Amino acid sequence: MKQILHIFTKDVRRFWPEILTLLALVAAFVVIHSYIWAVSTRYGTVTSFGGTLGVLMTLYGSLVVLIPVGWWLLITRTVHEERLVGDTQFWITRPYQWKSLLTSKLLFVVAFVYLPLFLAQCVLLAQEGFAPQPHIPGLLWNLVMITGLLVLPLIALATVTSSFSRMTLTLLGALLAIGAAVTVTSFATTNQISSPWSDRISLVLEVGLCAAAVLLQYGLRKTWLSRILLIAFPVLICAVAFIAPDQWRMNRTYPVAGASAPVQFTHSPSVLRPSESGSMTGSSNRNGNNWYRIRIPLELSGITEGNGIVSEGVQATIDAPDGFHWSSKWQPLSIQYLPGDKFGAADITVPSALYDKYKSTPVTVHLDLALTQIKAGRATTVALSPQEFHVPDFGLCKWTKDSGMFTCRSAVRIPQLTLISTEMLGYHGRAGNVEQGSYWMGSLEDYPGGFHIVPVQNFGLTSYRGKDGEGGPLRTLDPGTPITFTQYNEVRRMQTSLTIQNFHFPAQPTLNELRDAQPATQQ
Amino acid sequence: MIKATIRTEGLTRRFGRTLALDHVDLAVPEGAIYALVGANGAGKTTMIKLLMNIFRPTAGSAQVLGTDARMLAGKAFERIGYVSENQELPEGMTTSSMLDYFRGFYPTWDRTLETQLVRQFDLPLRRKLKHLSRGMRMKAAFAASLAYRPSLIVLDEPFSGLDPLVRDELIECLIERAPETTIFLSSHDLAEIESFSSHVGYLEQGRLLFSEEMQVLSGRFREVTVTLDRPQALPENLPAAWLQPQTVDCLVRFVHSNYEEHAAEKELAEIFPSARDSSFDPMTLRSIFLAIAKNGRGTAVPISNRTAPQEARA
Numbered sequence: 001m002k003q004i005l006h007i008f009t010k011d012v013r014r015f016w017p018e019i020l021t022l023l024a025l026v027a028a029f030v031v032i033h034s035y036i037w038a039v040s041t042r043y044g045t046v047t048s049f050g051g052t053l054g055v056l057m058t059l060y061g062s063l064v065v066l067i068p069v070g071w072w073l074l075i076t077r078t079v080h081e082e083r084l085v086g087d088t089q090f091w092i093t094r095p096y097q098w099k100s101l102l103t104s105k106l107l108f109v110v111a112f113v114y115l116p117l118f119l120a121q122c123v124l125l126a127q128e129g130f131a132p133q134p135h136i137p138g139l140l141w142n143l144v145m146i147t148g149l150l151v152l153p154l155i156a157l158a159t160v161t162s163s164f165s166r167m168t169l170t171l172l173g174a175l176l177a178i179g180a181a182v183t184v185t186s187f188a189t190t191n192q193i194s195s196p197w198s199d200r201i202s203l204v205l206e207v208g209l210c211a212a213a214v215l216l217q218y219g220l221r222k223t224w225l226s227r228i229l230l231i232a233f234p235v236l237i238c239a240v241a242f243i244a245p246d247q248w249r250m251n252r253t254y255p256v257a258g259a260s261a262p263v264q265f266t267h268s269p270s271v272l273r274p275s276e277s278g279s280m281t282g283s284s285n286r287n288g289n290n291w292y293r294i295r296i297p298l299e300l301s302g303i304t305e306g307n308g309i310v311s312e313g314v315q316a317t318i319d320a321p322d323g324f325h326w327s328s329k330w331q332p333l334s335i336q337y338l339p340g341d342k343f344g345a346a347d348i349t350v351p352s353a354l355y356d357k358y359k360s361t362p363v364t365v366h367l368d369l370a371l372t373q374i375k376a377g378r379a380t381t382v383a384l385s386p387q388e389f390h391v392p393d394f395g396l397c398k399w400t401k402d403s404g405m406f407t408c409r410s411a412v413r414i415p416q417l418t419l420i421s422t423e424m425l426g427y428h429g430r431a432g433n434v435e436q437g438s439y440w441m442g443s444l445e446d447y448p449g450g451f452h453i454v455p456v457q458n459f460g461l462t463s464y465r466g467k468d469g470e471g472g473p474l475r476t477l478d479p480g481t482p483i484t485f486t487q488y489n490e491v492r493r494m495q496t497s498l499t500i501q502n503f504h505f506p507a508q509p510t511l512n513e514l515r516d517a518q519p520a521t522q523q
Numbered sequence: 524m525i526k527a528t529i530r531t532e533g534l535t536r537r538f539g540r541t542l543a544l545d546h547v548d549l550a551v552p553e554g555a556i557y558a559l560v561g562a563n564g565a566g567k568t569t570m571i572k573l574l575m576n577i578f579r580p581t582a583g584s585a586q587v588l589g590t591d592a593r594m595l596a597g598k599a600f601e602r603i604g605y606v607s608e609n610q611e612l613p614e615g616m617t618t619s620s621m622l623d624y625f626r627g628f629y630p631t632w633d634r635t636l637e638t639q640l641v642r643q644f645d646l647p648l649r650r651k652l653k654h655l656s657r658g659m660r661m662k663a664a665f666a667a668s669l670a671y672r673p674s675l676i677v678l679d680e681p682f683s684g685l686d687p688l689v690r691d692e693l694i695e696c697l698i699e700r701a702p703e704t705t706i707f708l709s710s711h712d713l714a715e716i717e718s719f720s721s722h723v724g725y726l727e728q729g730r731l732l733f734s735e736e737m738q739v740l741s742g743r744f745r746e747v748t749v750t751l752d753r754p755q756a757l758p759e760n761l762p763a764a765w766l767q768p769q770t771v772d773c774l775v776r777f778v779h780s781n782y783e784e785h786a787a788e789k790e791l792a793e794i795f796p797s798a799r800d801s802s803f804d805p806m807t808l809r810s811i812f813l814a815i816a817k818n819g820r821g822t823a824v825p826i827s828n829r830t831a832p833q834e835a836r837a
Contacts, residue, residue: 006627014615081613087577090612093605095628097597 003097007104008111011078018077019112022070026116029063030123032056033454037127064453071113072154076167078108079158084217086162092221102218109151114143121455128456129388129396130411138412141449148207149451156210159217160227174230181234185241198249201240209233250330250495254312254370257494261302262373263309263337265344267365267500268299290352294506296365298344298498300337306376308488309337310417310444313370316348320363326354330370336440338419355505362502369496372444374417374488384422384481391485394418394442395457406461408441413450414457415487417442422483444490528553528675528705529574533583536569543569545729546583551707551722556697558716558737559709560812561726567709568607570726571679574707575605588675601629604668604704606661607679612652618663619648622670629671637670643696658689665693669700676700678708682715694719717808725812732815737808744811745782749775749791750800758794766818773799778806778814 012019035056082091082101091101121139122132132139157174161167210233213226303309314333318326331349346367380392388398395410406420421438439461450457529551536544544566551557559567572578574587576595585592590599613621622641626632641648644662652660661681668676676697682690697706698719710716716723717737724734733740747765751773761768764781775795779787782803791801806814 003628006624010624013620087572088607088609088611090610092577093575093600093603093610094625095598095600 003100004104004107007082007096007101008107011081011104011108012111014081015074015077018070018074022067022074022112023116025063025067025070026120029060029067029453030120032060032063033124034127036060067117067453068150071151072171074112075109075151075154076158076161076164078105079155080162080164080167083162084159084221085223098218102214105155109155113151114146117146117453118143121453125411125455128409128411129390130456135411135455138449139455141447142412142452142455145449145451148203152207152210152214156213156226156230159214160223160230177231177234178237181237184238198240202237205236205240206233209236246330250313250315250370254493254495257371257496261371261494261496262304262307263300263371263496264302265298265300265367265369265496265498267296267498267503291349292352292355293347293349294355296346296348296367296500296503298346299342300344301342303337303339303341305339307339307491308374308376308419310372310374311335311337311344311346311369312372312493314346314348315368315370316346316350317366317368318350318354318358318363319366320358320361324358326350333369336374336419359505359507362504365500365503367498367500369498370493371496372493373491374444375491376419377416377487377489379484379486381482381484384479384483386479393487394485406439407458408460409456409458412452412455412457413443413448414445414459415442416446417444417488419486419488420461420483421486422481442487444488446490526553527551527586528555529557529585529587529707531570531574531583531585534570534573534580534585535582536566536573536578537581542729544573544580547726547729547731549724549731549734551705553705554701555722556701556706556720557708557722557724558720559707559724559726560711560713560716561709562711562816564728565711565726566729567711567726568609568679569729571607571677571707571709575603575677601631601671602674604671604673604676605679606664606668606677606681608661608681608683609679610664612660612664614653615651617649617651618646618655618666621652621663622648622667625667626670632671634670636672637666640666640670640696644692658685661685661693662689665696669696672700672703674704676704676706676708678706680709680711682710682712690715713809713812714807723808725815727816740811741805741808743780743782744806744814745779745787745803746806746810747775747777747779747787747791748802748804749795749798751775751795752797752799755795755797761794762790766814778811778818779803780814 036053039053082096082105083089118139121142125132125135125139153174154171157170158167161170209229213229216222216229217226300309311333313330314328315330316328318324328348328350331347333347335344337344346369348367378393380394382389382391382397384399386399386401388396390396391408394415395408397406397408399406418441419438420441423437441459441461527550529549531547531549534544534547534549535542547566547570559570561567569578573580574585574592576592579593587595588599588602595603613624616624618641622637626634626637640646644659644666646659646663646666647655652663655663665681678697681693685693694715700706701719708716708720720737722735723737723740725732754772755770755775757768757770757775761777764779766778766780768775768777770776784803787803788801791798
């Protein structure tokens with residue numbers, strides 16, 4: 001312990017200008033955030049700004065970048081103070097205990113990276129109306145994420161480099177390598193939706209390899225072995241992508257539900273909403289090819305009371321009478337369904353060539369849907385107030401009548417997936433009719449925190465979804481209107497499928513129709 | 524077996540295809556001032572870095588203060604002072620803050636000795652190390668490596684590039700420390716180590732050609748001049764210990780590498796019965812090494828590992 005503090009004290013004396021600069025950046029961040037917060041509280045959401053506020057907003061944006069840059073500088077300098085690469089360093093023939101040296105460096109990071117950030121985040125939380133104490137686990141999780149994704153890789157790279165310039169080049173090289181790995185992986189991975197399984201594997205690999213490199217360097221100073229470990233990260237990411245194909249990963253994340261699926265989908269154009277017959281809702285250009293987005297209307301049933309279904313992705317297979325076969329990759333499809341919902345849709349993107357060839361020929365479409373079953377949890381009903389009001393386990397919300405915006409903010413992380421429902425005056429020519437409107441907010445991820453410098457998440461609601469699936473902009477909510485926030489928890493993930501025989505591609509819309517087309521997806 | 528502070532057995536180190544150190548067997552007796560000499564690239568620094576566990580041996584082993592050199596770390600360095608010409612120092616620190624900092628690592632740090640060394644070397648305490656001259660930096664490194672009275676001082680080319688005044692100061696300081704420690708240093712400057720070393724080892728192309736007491740070495744090398752009564756060609760099959768034999772008119776000159784007074788005279792009389800006169804002149808260390816080097820690199824020179832450090836020093 002004595003040696004740890006001895007080295008730590010030396011580093012503090014050595015790097016006090018850098019430490020003070022970083023602390024000043026964090027302090028400036030808090031002060032500017034507070035000022036902007038005060039302005040937005042007084043005058044509503046800051047959407048346009050000029051003069052002093054404009055300068056401060058620019059500075060604030062810069063600080064979000066400068067603070068991590070400051071961490072990079074400080075971490076690199078303190079690790080390089082007792083450089084691990086080379087054979088001429090003064091300390092390697094002095095009675096340094098490697099564990100003490102490593103611990104002192106970690107203590108330095110805790111003292112001048114984590115602690116100022118943690119305190120700043122507590123101040124910001126308090127300022128925005130959240131008591132910091134209940135959110136300490138989330139803030140600590142935030143630090144864990146910052147460690148895994150930023151600090152640990154920086155320490156690892158610093159341990160295998162001998163100077164700041166080499167560290168900078170290595171960092172650029174590492175970013176390029178990871179970029180290349182992602183590119184290579186994209187060839188192997190046809191998914192457009194990421195599976196939590198892949199993300200966790202990547203995170204575990206990254207943290208494991210970085211930690212091993214750091215321990216190896218401090219314990220044995222095996223620089224080349226440590227470098228190989230770090231180089232192995234992008235290589236392994238690619239290898240995992242090639243070894244564990246998409247379908248395997250999707251099947252692992254979303255096991256096939258079979259008959260036990262809590263929802264059944266069928267293609268039944270006869271029960272469609274008037275505005276949603278099979279339609280083409282958009283076009284795009286990818287890899288030099290034109291793609292069309294086709295909406296396939298679905299009917300659903302089987303969702304029991306208290307449950308819900310979140311559609312996460314879709315994969316389509318098309319078989320034409322002439323033997324032509326085409327399979328899509330997994331495509332994102334984010335729609336929430338509740339008991340009583342009858343209508344659904346699957347948006348798939350198909351190559352324009354396929355569409356043009358078979359637009360007048362019936363084809364067989366097979367859809368695989370990746371679903372998450374959710375269950376209703378705590379429900380809180382709050383009377384709408386002109387002032388900001390607190391929703392337990394959700395955050396602080398505010399209804400601004402003039403702008404028609406319903407804004408909320410939550411501490412540390414995006415809140416648990418929540419259905420916000422209320423009775424409101426309808427839209428679409430039905431003004432004056434009171435109807436049930438709802439909106440989904442939040443996420444099913446169950447991590448206590450995220451990867452943020454700012455510990456407050458802001459989000460807004462400007463439109464609603466009516467009972468029949470139609471929606472529109474929020475118009476009128478009166479003070480005292482009860483609003484119910486129902487939290488939903490994940491029950492299980494699954495895959496279900498349906499086959500549509502004799503499917504006719506919808507007619508090609510005009511440019512104006514395309515422009516007007518609004519997907520039924522929420523969030 | 525003598526009590527050795529440093530002992531190596533078959534110590535070998537390769538860098539790729541380059542054999543930097545080739546099966547070196549060495550014993551540095553406790554209390555010795557051992558000078559490892561050799562030309563640039565002979566393997567001296569590699570040897571020292573293996574002893575300090577900066578490099579790992581490819582084969583063989585080394586013991587330093589009774590510890591396997593590969594295990595040398597942490598607390599073991601409380602008893603070792605290491606100074607190298609290439610060693611980096613905490614450049615951002617002043618001399619004073621460096622001494623303050625190092626003091627915390629050594630339970631045996633002697634503040635009185637530190638003060639004495641600072642005064643002796645006239646060290647500027649308030650100046651940053653990066654602003655010091657090479658000589659001053661080396662003095663600061665010496666002070667920081669001697670103030671805790673290490674049992675072993677290891678110096679890698681400590682006097683290289685220093686002016687004679689600084690060299691003398693450092694040598695004087697080492698001699699003062701010698702009674703309480705073992706000193707192992709490398710150098711290619713033979714004149715400077717001759718004055719104070721008790722033992723010497725000669726490395727050439729990674730091989731240790733000999734390792735012995737300075738007195739024994741000086742005693743067994745003689746520059747021999749023989750005057751013959753008439754010019755004569757050199758006989759064949761001269762003794763292996765005669766290095767660089769040459770003849771000019773009636774004079775025969777060579778270096779005797781295994782000189783013993785009576786045996787050498789007898790041997791000479793047998794080989795040159797017509798010798799009128801002969802002289803056996805002592806040689807400087809420099810002359811000895813030049814003779815060995817000129818004899819042909821790698822050619823066998825009788826190796827001795829005789830040691831009697833206390834006597835030698837006396």
